[in-house]
Amino acid sequence: MPRFTSRNNGTSPFIWCAAIICAIISIVVIFGGIVVFVGYIIIHPRVPVISVAGAHLDFLKYDIVGVMQTQITIVIRSENDNAKAHALFDETEFALSYEGKTIAYLRQSEFEVGKERSVDYHYVVQSYPIPLSPTMMEAIDFAVKKDVITFELKGGSKTRWRVGPLGSVKFECNLSCELRFRPSDHSYIPSPCTSSHKH
Structure with a gap:
């Protein structure tokens, strides 16, 4: 027999x-x-916050042909309320629009905000000549008569906090607000405009 x-x-x-x-x-x-x-x-850590700290309507002009030009200074504040962590802000971008039409973009490269600190960035936004539709012409005429013109600001920043070798946690801070000005003296009408994470 065979053996296995x-x-x-x-x-x-x-x-x-x-x-x-x-x-x-x-x-x-x-x-x-x-x-x-x-x-x-x-x-x-608390979620970092971005907000509009101030603004100014540097100039606004439009003609009967239906072309508008404007320059606006907008101050965006980035806040880090954390006492033990630095905050990094990246891919910061906002779109400024009038009556639904985008007229300029605000962008900022990566930057860091220290513990319990805030940083203000002044954006001088100058639009290219904007052709106005009949509806937009009516809107701007009404705004000048009412002495209140409104622009929309939307966008945000990707943020993260870090503490040495502990790694990082990412958040998104977004803004969606209206910026109102008085064409008569170019002043800004303050109104709350902060990222949705702040309570």
Whole structure:
């Protein structure tokens, strides 16, 4: 009768090395997650805030042909109320429009705001000549007579806080508000305009 024998070659060293590496990676990931979670609980960071701190209607002119030009200075404030964490603001962009028509964009490269600090950026927004539709002409005529002209500002910034090696958590701060001015003296009519995360 034929005889059957079994032979155990053992586990390959390559498999052992792969298993050890995977175990080390798993431990590092778990440990990193615990550190970030504990850091978040201890620091409990507040979401950074962006807001309109001020504005000014530098000039506004339009003619009977139906072309408008304007220049507006807008002050955007970035606030970081965290006492233990720096805040990074990135991909900051806003669109300024009149009667639904975009007339200019405001952009800012990445910047950092220190603990419990705020930073103001002054944007001088000069529009290109804007052809006005009959409806827009009526709207601007009415605005001048009423001495209140309204522009829309929409946009936001991607923010994140960081504390040394603890990693970072990302948020989005968005604005959607109306900027009102008096054409007679070019002054800004203040009104609340902050990102939706602030309570």
